[in-house]
Amino acid sequence: MKERRRGPIGRAADLAEGVAAAVRRMQREREPRVLVYDQTGYARLLQPEARGHERILEIGERMVQLAAGEDAGGGARGGGPEAGA
Amino acid sequence: MAGTLTPERTATRLCELSSDARAAVLLDAAGALAGSSDSDPERGRALGDLARELFETVDRATRDWDTEPAEQVEVQVPGGAAFASRTPRWTLAVVARRGALSSLMLYDLRAVLAELEGGPPIRVATPAKEAASRRASEEDAASESPVPELGRDADREET
Numbered sequence: 747m748k749e750r751r752r753g754p755i756g757r758a759a760d761l762a763e764g765v766a767a768a769v770r771r772m773q774r775e776r777e778p779r780v781l782v783y784d785q786t787g788y789a790r791l792l793q794p795e796a797r798g799h800e801r802i803l804e805i806g807e808r809m810v811q812l813a814a815g816e817d818a819g820g821g822a823r824g825g826g827p828e829a830g831a
Numbered sequence: 832m833a834g835t836l837t838p839e840r841t842a843t844r845l846c847e848l849s850s851d852a853r854a855a856v857l858l859d860a861a862g863a864l865a866g867s868s869d870s871d872p873e874r875g876r877a878l879g880d881l882a883r884e885l886f887e888t889v890d891r892a893t894r895d896w897d898t899e900p901a902e903q904v905e906v907q908v909p910g911g912a913a914f915a916s917r918t919p920r921w922t923l924a925v926v927a928r929r930g931a932l933s934s935l936m937l938y939d940l941r942a943v944l945a946e947l948e949g950g951p952p953i954r955v956a957t958p959a960k961e962a963a964s965r966r967a968s969e970e971d972a973a974s975e976s977p978v979p980e981l982g983r984d985a986d987r988e989e990t
Contacts, residue, residue, distance in 0.1 A: 776909070782893055783903035783937065790896070798892035805885045806906030806913040812878050813854035813926035814910065 778803050836946045838865040841923065845943045848953065851931035852939075853911070856882050857947075858922040865921070882924035885915055903937050916940035921947060 780792035780802050792799050836844060842855035846868045856875060857866040862883045867875030889904050906913045914936045915924040923944050927936050942953050 777907070778909065779907045780889075781905040781907075781933070782889060782901040783905070784898050785902045787903075787937075789905075790893075790898070792889075792892060796892055798888045801888050802885065802892065802904075802906055803908060805881050805888065806908045807910070809878060809881050809885075809906075809913040809924070809926050810908055810911040812874055812881070815874065 778806075780806075835949075836943070836952070838921070838947065840866065841921075841943060841947050842866045842868040842925075844946075845923065845925055845939060848943065848955070849925075849927070849931075849936065849939045851927045851936065853926045853928060854878060855923065855925040858883055858924075860920050862922075878924070878926075882915055882922060885913065885924065886917060886922060903940065905933050905937070912936070914940060916944060918944055918948065 780799060781789045782792055783789050792802065838857055838859070841857045843866070845855045846852045852868075854874075855868045856864060856879045858879055859865045864876055864879035867878065869875050869878075885904060885906070886901070889901050893901055903916045904914070909929075911929050912927045912931060912933070913924065914927060914933070915922060916937065917923070921944055923940050925936065925940060946952055
């Protein structure tokens with residue numbers, strides 16, 4: 747078991763470790779990734795070297811770009827595919 | 832039947848439910864666009880094509896896996912995230928803001944698809960502040976809670 751540090755230096759070190767862990771976690775969350783879920787909700791990460799990984803990320807980026815355009819355009823809420831046509 | 836969710840309204844419904852959702856599309860079993868949250872038909876169609884291609888590519892990528900075909904997909908990219916969920920009849924895809932909670936987005940997708948397929952409607956709670964800002968009347972009070980309000984009886988006793 748890890749021995750707990752005591753005193754102000756120990757507390758500062760604990761705090762720094764917590765901040766570093768949070769930064770690492772945030773960086774990890776920001777990394778592009780593809781997760782696939784089965785019917786039970788079990789998630790599997792599609793490895794970067796897997797077939798189709800790059801294409802899936804491209805699709806995701808394109809979808810985000812389209813939606814960003816939608817936000818900028820301020821389009822009214824639509825409906826069916828013919829809405830606004 | 833009143834209150835039933837239609838395919839045309841499904842994508843909009845999802846965007847209304849989730850503040851992190853920016854745009855959504857619904858595809859039918861054949862992969863055709865059945866509804867979009869945006870009024871621009873071109874953009875809705877493009878998003879629908881991408882959503883269809885997303886599952887096609889995922890199916891190809893996971894063909895060798897010893898699991899059932901994927902039901903939901905999450906793609907995290909620098910500007911945001913795309914989520915998609917499917918049933919045998921429908922595919923619902925949404926683009927979410929950066930930092931949206933995956934578990935919540937995936938839950939919302941499942942809940943809206945369940946509502947579309949005849950499940951119970953999703954209940955949306957009224958924020959406490961909003962409810963408090965409404966002018967209270969005795970009729971409202973009587974209909975909302977059988978518990979007498981504190982202080983009211985005391986006022987009566989004084990008069």
